[in-house]
Amino acid sequence: NAGVTQTPKFQVLKTGQSMTLQCAQDMNHNSMYWYRQDPGMGLRLIYYSASEGTTDKGEVPNGYNVSRLNKREFSLRLESAAPSQTSVYFCASSEGRGGTGARNTEAFFGQGTRLTVV
């Protein structure tokens, strides 16, 4: 199993350019997420999709849009990149079940995309 696959792994953008980060999972998970990781700040949630057909903002959604294309794929779009969006981006997925006795609620992460905006 490939797990969670992100593309690209590295990207350099000029300020104002746009791009889409792709993410696909093959674990039949219901929920998918986009996080960004900045030095000393851990990972912060940008957007998430609790189930196919739904998307919601996370902690830092400004400057981003997402699309849950189908159950497998969840893309993140930067419409007009800014230097403040220089970061490492992680896509993740989880089964999405909760409540007592739930299983497999951990998230599985992709390898990350290192994005630099100059």
Place this chain on the structure above:
Amino acid sequence: AQKVTQAQTEISVVEKEDVTLDCVYETRDTTYYLFWYKQPPSGELVFLIRRNSFDEQNEISGRYSWNFQKSTSSFNFTITASQVVDSAVYFCALSEAFLAAGNKLTFGGGTRVLVKP
């Protein structure tokens, strides 16, 4: 709002020493999950453990052990007899259990562990 605090930003030890990573969390939820992830120098995030809020039993897995204390809102992680391969950034994370929320994670800032030979 949920919050996870890892007060130790960096810990340096000599191989075979024990190291304990602190994690303190805040949440209003009565049911939640706690996690630890490892991020080695290669950059990927590796799941280590999940703990449900209604299960306070401590857990040991090889050289790793976790101490969950609901009374102090802490979920500490100990590496016994550390090895160079344990050098990584370790993240503590929290998620609510409500189904519709999709188990989104709130991360602490991470603790960098450096194990010297």
